[in-house]
Amino acid sequence: MRHPQVEEDGGVLIRPQLFDGLAAVGRGVNLKFALQQRHHQRSRRFVIVDDEYCRLHRKKLDASFYTGKVAGNEAIVIAVSSGRCRLFREGREIDCVIPSEIAKRQRSALAVGDRVIAEPIEAALWRLKEILPRRTVLSRPDPMNPRVERLIAANIDLVVNVVSIRNPPLRPGLIDRFLIAAQRGGAQPAICVNKIDLAANREDALEPLRVYEGLQIPVVACSTKTGEGIDALRTLLSGKTSALVGHSGVGKSSILNALDATLSLATADLHKKGSGRHTTTSSTLFDLGDETYVIDTPGIREFGLWDLTPETLRESFPEFQEAAEWCRFNDCTHLHEPDCEVKRRVESGAINPARYDAYVRLAEDLRK
Structure with missing residues (x-):
């Protein structure tokens, strides 16, 4: 296992391998966190958290991960x-300074939804001290540097891919990418079809999404104009972080x-021209109550x-596994080999051809 260089007096975020005590996180979670240990008042270091560390400190780590009982001032980003970041703690919002060593790689180090430890440095300002272990994460390659991971959200139960019937049109390829990112990050995926009121024929409009219902992925059709489906979506989100x-x-x-x-x-x-405008420029967490x-x-x-590989791509299509x-x-x-059962079932219709086409496109992207 390779470790990044440890920096003095700063938060080095590392990628430990998954271990038994965090089995509930789910396969493929990009778990990044720092555990801070003080040696004396004037110096401190960050511990490399690997499988051996987890074995020796399993009881302490499991208690923090599963119960959320941690020492210090815990808050959510x-x-x-x-x-800077805004924290929510004990019913109020807090303005918080991000240490320079984390701020330099902010998009790959800190995400909305992170649980953190912070300390007050003056009446209305706190300082981030520690990023706690993540249950789940949603991320993508940084568009400016694809070798760097950009975090979108952390500690989420549900990733809801919002699509629209028209304006902009439905893009199944984008849906498949979001579903894979959610599943690999440990969260459950769902699909919300907005603007259903614009559909000339409701059943025809929803037909491309029936395949996802067959994969046990919730699909909710709604309209913010008419109010249709909003209660169903509210029920889906209830009691979760999405x-x-x-x-x-x-x-x-x-x-x-x-x-x-x-x-x-x-x-x-x-x-x-029909493309969307960016009205949301950064991720924000909202408390809807209950x-x-x-x-x-x-x-x-x-x-x-x-961090997608040909192997993890195949695993991301569950309907392929038995075949x-x-x-x-x-x-x-499942691309060019003879006697491929997956391709045979695609030809027979047992596996949805549109899903197989999505797999082929993603596999081709990996070879570029």
């Missing part, structure tokens, strides 16, 4: 800006306004997948 993600212009902020009219979030019409929290994320037009056991080759890629 509800917004992140340059060098992230709304999707293409620009699909109406994520409008949905939040429909869920809680007191928010009054800014919304905008589409450009004349232990229900929703993170509104900026709209995107393209979504890359972080793959009958392929001639154990390492069959």
Whole structure:
């Protein structure tokens, strides 16, 4: 296991391997966190958290992870800006300074939804001390540097991919990417179809999404204009921490306004060419009451997948798994090999051809 260089008096975020005590996190979670240990008043260091450390400190780590009982001033990150973040603790919001060693790689080190330890440095200002272990994470490659992971949200139960019937049109390829990112990060995926009132024929409009219902992924159709489906969406979100993600212009902020009219979030019409406008420029966590929290994320037009390999891509299509056991080759890629059971079932219709086409496109992207 490779470790990053340890920096003095700063938060080095490391990527430990998953271990038994965190089995509940789920497969493929990019777990990044720092554990701070003081040796004397004037110096401190960060401990490399690897499998051996976890074995020796399992009881302490498990208690913190599962019960949330940690020492110090724990808070949740509800917004992140340059060098600062907003925290929510004991019913109030706190302005917090991000230490320079974390701020330098802020987009890959800190996310809305993170549980952190902070300390007051003056009456209305706190300082971030420690980022606690994450249950789940949603991330993507940084568009400016694809070798760097950009965090979108942390500690989420549900990733809701918001799509629209029209304006902008439905993009199944983008849906598949969001579903893979959610599952690999340890969260449950769901799909919210907004603007259902614009559909000329409701059943025809929803037909491309039936395949996801067959995969036990919730699909909720709604309209912020008519109010249809808003109660069903509210029920889906209830008691969870969820992230709304999707293409620009699909109406994520409008949905939040429909869920809680007191928010009054800014919304905008589409450009004349039909592409969405960015009204949300950074992720923000909102408390909808009754232990229900929703993170509104900026709209995107393209979504890359972080740390995806051919092997993990195959694992991300659960409908392939049983068929793959009958392929001639154990390492069959389901692309060009003879006697591929996955391809045979695609041809027979047992596996949805649209899902297989999505797999092929993603596999081709990995080879570029």
